Amino acid sequence: MPPPITLLTDFGDRDGYVGVMKGIIAGICPAGPVIDLSHNIPPQNLAAARFTLLNAAPYFPAGTVHVVVVDPGVGTARRAIALQLPQGYLVGPDNGVLSGVFDRVSPADIKAVELTEPKYWRSPQPSPTFHGRDIFAPVAAHLAAGVALTALGDSLDPQTLTRIAIPPAEITTEQIIGSIQHSDHFGNLITTIPAAAIADQTWVMQVGAVEIPVGKAYGEVELGHAIALVGSHGWVEIAVNSSSAQARLRLVIGDEVRLMATT
Amino acid sequence: MPPPITLLTDFGDRDGYVGVMKGIIAGICPAGPVIDLSHNIPPQNLAAARFTLLNAAPYFPAGTVHVVVVDPGVGTARRAIALQLPQGYLVGPDNGVLSGVFDRVSPADIKAVELTEPKYWRSPQPSPTFHGRDIFAPVAAHLAAGVALTALGDSLDPQTLTRIAIPPAEITTEQIIGSIQHSDHFGNLITTIPAAAIADQTWVMQVGAVEIPVGKAYGEVELGHAIALVGSHGWVEIAVNSSSAQARLRLVIGDEVRLMATT
Amino acid sequence: MPPPITLLTDFGDRDGYVGVMKGIIAGICPAGPVIDLSHNIPPQNLAAARFTLLNAAPYFPAGTVHVVVVDPGVGTARRAIALQLPQGYLVGPDNGVLSGVFDRVSPADIKAVELTEPKYWRSPQPSPTFHGRDIFAPVAAHLAAGVALTALGDSLDPQTLTRIAIPPAEITTEQIIGSIQHSDHFGNLITTIPAAAIADQTWVMQVGAVEIPVGKAYGEVELGHAIALVGSHGWVEIAVNSSSAQARLRLVIGDEVRLMATT
Numbered sequence: 119m120p121p122p123i124t125l126l127t128d129f130g131d132r133d134g135y136v137g138v139m140k141g142i143i144a145g146i147c148p149a150g151p152v153i154d155l156s157h158n159i160p161p162q163n164l165a166a167a168r169f170t171l172l173n174a175a176p177y178f179p180a181g182t183v184h185v186v187v188v189d190p191g192v193g194t195a196r197r198a199i200a201l202q203l204p205q206g207y208l209v210g211p212d213n214g215v216l217s218g219v220f221d222r223v224s225p226a227d228i229k230a231v232e233l234t235e236p237k238y239w240r241s242p243q244p245s246p247t248f249h250g251r252d253i254f255a256p257v258a259a260h261l262a263a264g265v266a267l268t269a270l271g272d273s274l275d276p277q278t279l280t281r282i283a284i285p286p287a288e289i290t291t292e293q294i295i296g297s298i299q300h301s302d303h304f305g306n307l308i309t310t311i312p313a314a315a316i317a318d319q320t321w322v323m324q325v326g327a328v329e330i331p332v333g334k335a336y337g338e339v340e341l342g343h344a345i346a347l348v349g350s351h352g353w354v355e356i357a358v359n360s361s362s363a364q365a366r367l368r369l370v371i372g373d374e375v376r377l378m379a380t381t
Numbered sequence: 382m383p384p385p386i387t388l389l390t391d392f393g394d395r396d397g398y399v400g401v402m403k404g405i406i407a408g409i410c411p412a413g414p415v416i417d418l419s420h421n422i423p424p425q426n427l428a429a430a431r432f433t434l435l436n437a438a439p440y441f442p443a444g445t446v447h448v449v450v451v452d453p454g455v456g457t458a459r460r461a462i463a464l465q466l467p468q469g470y471l472v473g474p475d476n477g478v479l480s481g482v483f484d485r486v487s488p489a490d491i492k493a494v495e496l497t498e499p500k501y502w503r504s505p506q507p508s509p510t511f512h513g514r515d516i517f518a519p520v521a522a523h524l525a526a527g528v529a530l531t532a533l534g535d536s537l538d539p540q541t542l543t544r545i546a547i548p549p550a551e552i553t554t555e556q557i558i559g560s561i562q563h564s565d566h567f568g569n570l571i572t573t574i575p576a577a578a579i580a581d582q583t584w585v586m587q588v589g590a591v592e593i594p595v596g597k598a599y600g601e602v603e604l605g606h607a608i609a610l611v612g613s614h615g616w617v618e619i620a621v622n623s624s625s626a627q628a629r630l631r632l633v634i635g636d637e638v639r640l641m642a643t644t
Numbered sequence: 645m646p647p648p649i650t651l652l653t654d655f656g657d658r659d660g661y662v663g664v665m666k667g668i669i670a671g672i673c674p675a676g677p678v679i680d681l682s683h684n685i686p687p688q689n690l691a692a693a694r695f696t697l698l699n700a701a702p703y704f705p706a707g708t709v710h711v712v713v714v715d716p717g718v719g720t721a722r723r724a725i726a727l728q729l730p731q732g733y734l735v736g737p738d739n740g741v742l743s744g745v746f747d748r749v750s751p752a753d754i755k756a757v758e759l760t761e762p763k764y765w766r767s768p769q770p771s772p773t774f775h776g777r778d779i780f781a782p783v784a785a786h787l788a789a790g791v792a793l794t795a796l797g798d799s800l801d802p803q804t805l806t807r808i809a810i811p812p813a814e815i816t817t818e819q820i821i822g823s824i825q826h827s828d829h830f831g832n833l834i835t836t837i838p839a840a841a842i843a844d845q846t847w848v849m850q851v852g853a854v855e856i857p858v859g860k861a862y863g864e865v866e867l868g869h870a871i872a873l874v875g876s877h878g879w880v881e882i883a884v885n886s887s888s889a890q891a892r893l894r895l896v897i898g899d900e901v902r903l904m905a906t907t
Contacts, residue, residue, distance in 0.1 A: 122407045124400060130829030131394065131657065134700035137650060137681035141704035144648045144677055151407055151415070152677070155400035161830055162886055174397035177514065178404035190886050193861025246861040248876030251703065303393030304424055335456025335509040350511030360425055360453050385670045387663060394657065414670055418663035437660035440777065441667035566656030567687055598719025598772040613774030623688055623716050
């Protein structure tokens with residue numbers, strides 16, 4: 119059975135664009151599952167696409183083909199790429215959306231190609247506005263069906279790939295300074311502080327003048343109260359029990375948060 | 382071929398949380414269909430989740446595994462459960478979201494377990510905030526792949542399961558008093574009055590000072606006019622032809638409606 | 645392996661209606677992929693459903709079964725129909741939603757039936773409000789599973805099918821007058837001017853007093869500037885680089901646009 123193909127786009131859910139990509143895939147590799155990560159990435163928001171893929175990819179079986187189509191440069195000189203990593207494949211534009219995943223892999227373990235072989239596209243003349251349909255979906259389906267990465271185009275040096283850099287948290291034994299990197303559907307605020315950084319000590323969070331306790335589960339604080347905890351992504355996040363931390367604290371992406379050691 | 386797995390959550394469609402659950406399922410039981418019931422249950426709204434599952438489950442083939450993750454108590458002492466009914470399986474938190482379905486089954490026909498066997502989880506240390514990914518999705522995939530319910534944990538007495546009670550309609554031959562229990566995407570207002578209650582007589586509906594005719598199809602009244610009819614769920618509902626009854630009548634969940642016999 | 649079944653509805657993504665249709669399909673034809681085109685067609689908007697199906701259908705493999713349930717006349721005398729075309733099947737109400745696809749096929753190549761054979765329905769007494777569940781989904785699943793079209797009901801003359809007519813663009817060598825027929829998730833404004841009409845000359849677009857250059861890719865104009873180009877659907881569309889043409893130009897469906905020859 120072919121591996122899963124995942125789709126992550128900013129196409130929304132009103133038009134038939136996502137369905138069309140699945141139609142193309144069904145014509146090439148009908149037997150494998152096609153799984154939506156999200157189609158509601160804010161239009162052209164490369165950082166949100168990077169974050170979503172980075173946090174979802176580890177939960178998929180080996181060999182999965184992840185396709186990202188958040189692509190403001192479609193039709194210009196930006197490269198279309200496919201990567202083979204130990205855990206599976208990445209397909210999309212070379213604009214940084216894939217970099218959250220491949221930056222965690224040693225360059226020696228990455229094979230990369232520019233998609234230059236029209237034989238694996240929908241047609242040799244792709245639409246200059248919809249490479250998702252004409253290049254990325256058919257290429258992903260061919261990969262899932264067993265075509266070798268190297269057949270898809272010219273080899274690329276992984277060092278030349280476009281990256282989106284997120285400033286890492288500053289970590290000492292007394293304090294950790296990070297920032298908000300994402301706000302999810304529940305209004306949870308996910309920071310740039312990794313779980314491992316807080317494992318050996320106890321902490322309290324400071325956000326401006328507000329102190330927030332650090333715990334393990336939403337229910338440790340009363341309804342409507344804020345708590346900082348290690349979220350399911352493996353980052354420290356701020357939540358409000360049965361409500362929205364974003365609505366309560368009015369923080370935006372990039373705002374600073376601090377953890378102060380209490381022991 | 383494995384039976385379908387359905388997913389019903391309040392995760393929304395912006396983040397990758399639902400995709401991650403499907404990734405976990407694809408790693409355990411790749412061949413069966415995974416079907417979304419809804420991911421737009423209002424956050425933590427147990428009654429809406431219960432209603433949606435109750436009205437969808439009867440249309441699925443025998444053996445289907447229904448997973449519900451509307452779970453404000455995640456990480457606290459609330460139990461994680463799986464049930465085997467004659468028509469299939471239910472997996473989710475023991476907070477009442479599954480009760481609309483299992484309350485229609487004789488307790489003698491229900492097998493229930495608490496999910497205490499980490500062997501069928503994603504890891505022995507599940508995230509305290511995302512049991513959907515770490516417990517419910519893998520357990521559902523193992524059930525679909527053929528693992529026996531009793532392998533998943535300790536047996537439970539079905540009488541101890543948490544229920545959400547909806548006040549039943551008061552039914553006499555002259556009048557029926559019910560209430561609004563749900564409002565759907567079209568603005569149709571679904572009441573607590575079951576279809577069978579109105580089968581043998583003719584009725585008119587009273588909502589406050591407004592009289593609404595009782596009929597069979599939206600098109601029996603003029604565009605923009607209200608009609609009460611038996612909806613596809615098997616409940617009496619109020620609709621407005623080509624418009625929204627909710628917007629027109631401004632009723633909310635719990636508001637009283639009356640049917641008066643006219644014969 | 646069975647062909648794909650696609651679903652296009654105005655059911656939204658809050659309720660379980662779409663999931664229920666997939667449950668019915670899974671009980672009849674579990675092995676084939678079921679692909680969502682959109683469930684966010686504006687309620688009862690036949691023109692938007694017609695446009696979405698017309699632009700998606702060409703990208704699906706031969707034999708695909710397309711189901712449309714945008715059906716304000718459900719429960720009235722409007723016919724339920726299924727069509728067999730050289731490229732696949734169409735199933736839905738006879739209200740024009742299917743006409744964008746079948747109007748591009750010679751009537752001699754269309755086989756049409758009215759769905760009158762309850763044997764292929766969910767039950768002989770379908771709900772008067774949800775033919776998607778009780779008639780269209782099971783009929784589509786039976787077609788995908790190999791039942792012949794002619795078994796589903798009485799033959800129809802394709803000339804009698806309901807059509808939605810869109811006024812074609814007026815095309816001369818000096819100017820082309822068309823109109824806006826759709827606005828997508830990105831705010832791109834899709835006109836009624838087909839790609840072939842502009843192939844042999846160079847043009848400039850006039851929208852009221854505004855002149856818009858005609859090009860090939862979004863990135864040919866500066867951020868925030870408008871461009872007219874051939875969109876991925878094969879129609880001339882108006883886009884704004886990295887923003888929304890609809891928000892900028894405030895055009896609505898039906899508004900006139902002109903192309904003036906510049907050579």
